[in-house]
Amino acid sequence: MKAEMQDSGFICLSGLNGSGKSTLLNIISGILKADEGYVRINSSDVTKLPMEKREVVLVRPDSLIPHLQVGNHLVWGAKTKKIETRPEIVEKVKETLGISYGGRVDRLSLGMRERVSLATAFLSQPKVILVDEAFSNIDHRDEFISSYAKLCKSDSIDLVSTTQRKDEAWIADHHYELVAGVSTRVR
Numbered sequence: 533m534k535a536e537m538q539d540s541g542f543i544c545l546s547g548l549n550g551s552g553k554s555t556l557l558n559i560i561s562g563i564l565k566a567d568e569g570y571v572r573i574n575s576s577d578v579t580k581l582p583m584e585k586r587e588v589v590l591v592r593p594d595s596l597i598p599h600l601q602v603g604n605h606l607v608w609g610a611k612t613k614k615i616e617t618r619p620e621i622v623e624k625v626k627e628t629l630g631i632s633y634g635g636r637v638d639r640l641s642l643g644m645r646e647r648v649s650l651a652t653a654f655l656s657q658p659k660v661i662l663v664d665e666a667f668s669n670i671d672h673r674d675e676f677i678s679s680y681a682k683l684c685k686s687d688s689i690d691l692v693s694t695t696q697r698k699d700e701a702w703i704a705d706h707h708y709e710l711v712a713g714v715s716t717r718v719r
Contacts, residue, residue: 533559533566533713537706540574542681543692544704545715552713553694557662560692561590573659574690589653590662593669596645598638605637605648609656617655625651628679630672643669647676654683663693677703 535556537543547553558564560571562583570579571586578586589609597605606626610617626632629651633640637648646666653661661684670676677693681703684691693704698718701707707718 535708535710535713535715537692537708537715537717539706539717540690541685541705542703543690543706543708544701545692545694545708545710546696546698546701546718547694547710548696551710553710554664555713556710556715557590557664557692557694560586560660561588561662562586563590587659588662589656589658589660590664591646591649591653591666592664593642593646593666595649595653595666596637598636600637602631602634602637602640602648606631606652606655609652613656615655615657622655625655625683628683630676630679641669643671646670650680654680654687654689657687658689660690660692663691665694665696667693667695674703 533552533555545553555564559566562581570577573586573588597608600608606622607617629647631647631651633644637645646669650666667673667677681691698709708715709718
């Protein structure tokens, strides 16, 4: 793999199945170790750091803690990092992202679960949120992505999202295409 992204803000990474999108996000998050090269986040080399010290959250469609209630799930990541989340901030995030429901997370629709998982990632205040196809099942998707990107920008959190469709990159600040493990900056 030869992938390089030097931008910040909202980055869309497009590519067909098997192009290496998920592998790249797994390397950035620390789930996989790169065979060569390095991973830098905001100019800091995190290549040798364990994933829990990288200040990166990876969200996939199946990223959830099934037995938790929605309210407990939303603050779970922040609690594990010992970040206090004020109730008014949680309510603002819920309102912004259209989370007007409760109950056990495993009893929600896939799109509702994705909203909860993405809100949980945001509330844990990482430096980077990696979204691996986790916008794919959300109703009113463009509106949701725009709201999510604005939330991240307001808190200086970089957002990297993968998709198979190039035409979905319009909403991002930057667009990279991945073909056979090689990234190319489109804009």
